[in-house]
Every structure is written in C-alpha cells, then in structure tokens.
Amino acid sequence: MLAREHWTPLNVAKMASEFLVTRDGDRVLDIGSGVGKFCLSASYYKPHAFFDGIEQRSSLVQHAVAARKVLGLVNASFFYGNFTRLNFSAYNHFYFYNSFFENFEGFDKIDNSIEYSQALYHYYSGYLFNELDKMPAGTRIVTYCSWQDEIPPSYSLERSELDGLLKFNLKT
Numbered sequence: 742m743l744a745r746e747h748w749t750p751l752n753v754a755k756m757a758s759e760f761l762v763t764r765d766g767d768r769v770l771d772i773g774s775g776v777g778k779f780c781l782s783a784s785y786y787k788p789h790a791f792f793d794g795i796e797q798r799s800s801l802v803q804h805a806v807a808a809r810k811v812l813g814l815v816n817a818s819f820f821y822g823n824f825t826r827l828n829f830s831a832y833n834h835f836y837f838y839n840s841f842f843e844n845f846e847g848f849d850k851i852d853n854s855i856e857y858s859q860a861l862y863h864y865y866s867g868y869l870f871n872e873l874d875k876m877p878a879g880t881r882i883v884t885y886c887s888w889q890d891e892i893p894p895s896y897s898l899e900r901s902e903l904d905g906l907l908k909f910n911l912k913t
C-alpha cells in the first residue's frame with residue numbers, strides 16, 4: 742500500500758534519470774527520499790551520476806541505507822533531516838515526488854510521526870520555489886504527481902509523460 746502511493750515506480754525512476762543526468766558526475770537531489778526507491782533505482786540506471794536523498798523520517802533513512810548496502814550501490818547517499826537545511830548549490834538537478842501533499846487532509850499519510858498542516862505545505866512549496874529560482878540556467882527538475890506549485894516561471898516545461906503525472910522542467 743505504502744509502495745504504490747508513496748514510492749516512485751521503476752519506470753518513472755528510469756525516465757526521470759534519463760532526463761536529469763546530462764553529464765557524468767552530475768549530482769541529483771531527491772527532495773523527500775522516503776525509503777530511497779528513486780535514488781536507488783536511478784543510481785543503478787545512471788552509474789556515473791550521484792544521487793542524494795534527504796528525508797525527515799529517520800526510520801525511512803535507515804531502510805534506505807540498509808537497501809543501498811544490500812544492493813552494493815556506491816553512487817547513492819541518504820541524509821536525515823529537513824530539506825530546508827540543505828545547500829542546494831551542491832546539486833545540479835532535482836527530483837520531487839509530491840513530498841508535501843501529506844500536509845493536506847484527505848491525503849494518505851505515511852505514518853503519524855510528524856505534524857501536518859496546510860501552512861507547512863505552503864511554507865515548504867514556497868521555500869523550494871525560491872531555492873529553485875536561484876539555481877543556474879540548465880538546472881533540471883522532474884516532478885511526479887505534483888501541482889508544480891514549487892516550480893518557478895524561470896523553468897520551462899519541456900515535456901510530460903503518463904497523462905501529465907510526470908513533468909520534465911528545465912531552467913532557462
């Protein structure tokens with residue numbers, strides 16, 4: 742149940758990583774990495790790029806780190822904390838699977854370990870919007886199941902797949 746609603750499907754990770762990685766050594770951040778499914782699968786598909794995940798639930802980070810060890814992937818890393826504490830300039834590109842939707846009533850929750858509020862949705866979306874706006878031209882972000890509230894107008898929508906659920910954005 743959690744997997745279907747909260748973790749990225751493999752075909753999505755493949756399409757997203759194809760768009761996000763343009764050069765060897767690119768660094769991609771998954772904003773809200775959960776159990777690490779996007780970073781782990783993308784690091785398998787793109788062994789010459791690096792995928793970091795930031796996640797606010799420590800138990801999920803522990804699952805991601807354990808899975809990385811079992812899979813022997815050396816180009817994925819996971820960090821515990823709020824994405825607002827990260828330095829975005831350390832990354833070239835970003836992946837975002839509607840991480841803030843949990844804050845709305847009526848959306849399924851992963852668990853009850855954190856506080857939810859619509860104010861947090863707007864705060865996080867606004868914070869991400871500002872960080873993305875500061876990134877240089879050429880920055881890419883793929884969103885999955887997002888309303889794109891966090892994507893500034895300085896990004897153009899290059900294409901979309903899966904009936905518009907998966908969107909490929911490029912900073913111009």
Ligand SMILES: C[S@@+](CC[C@H](N)C(=O)[O-])C[C@H]1O[C@@H](n2cnc3c(N)ncnc32)[C@H](O)[C@@H]1O
Nearest residue numbers: 748749773774775778779796797823824838840
């Ligand atoms: C829909 S899941 C996506 C997980 C993963 N990116 C994937 O695609 O499989 C969103 C995750 O974002 C995390 N999250 C939400 N807000 C966050 C924040 N402010 N900082 C860090 N992680 C956050 C949630 O705990 C959840 O695990």
